[in-house]
Amino acid sequence: MKVIVTADHAGMTIRNEVKSLLEEMNIEYEDTGCSCETSVDYPDYALPAAERVANGEFDRGIFICGTGIGMSIAANKVKGIRCALVHDVYTAKLTRQHNDSNILAMGERVIGPGLGREIAKTWLETEFDGGRHEKRVGKVTEYES
Numbered sequence: 001m002k003v004i005v006t007a008d009h010a011g012m013t014i015r016n017e018v019k020s021l022l023e024e025m026n027i028e029y030e031d032t033g034c035s036c037e038t039s040v041d042y043p044d045y046a047l048p049a050a051e052r053v054a055n056g057e058f059d060r061g062i063f064i065c066g067t068g069i070g071m072s073i074a075a076n077k078v079k080g081i082r083c084a085l086v087h088d089v090y091t092a093k094l095t096r097q098h099n100d101s102n103i104l105a106m107g108e109r110v111i112g113p114g115l116g117r118e119i120a121k122t123w124l125e126t127e128f129d130g131g132r133h134e135k136r137v138g139k140v141t142e143y144e145s
Helices: 009-024 043-054 069-075 089-097 113-125 132-144
Strands: 002-007 028-031 060-065 083-085 103-107
Touching (some): 002 009, 009 060, 009 103, 060 113, 083 089, 103 113
Parallel strands (some): 002 028, 002 060
């Protein structure tokens, strides 16, 4: 699995936790997030990273901003992306099992780094269930066409 990680100025702490987790799990990743504390525009990070997931360069992405909302909205504008905004472990698991999400968005101002790490770990380890869910995801994909 290859994962792209990105964050704006408000998501750098969880981004660093996620990178440590990926290293521990021996998952190949690339960090395209900002390295500044001054305000930046989340679409400048979310859109190029989401495009790289959509074109198959990366299997999944983990995006972090202040609330996760901006990153998820921007990412979901890219055809082929199913970005889920998650702030708990339960929905992290279900968005993989039921929705085959390929990008996880989290909000650093909403959750702390420990929970962010736990959410990311659950999301990375959970597989898509397929079955009845595959039909539903297919309807979304078909609509995009």
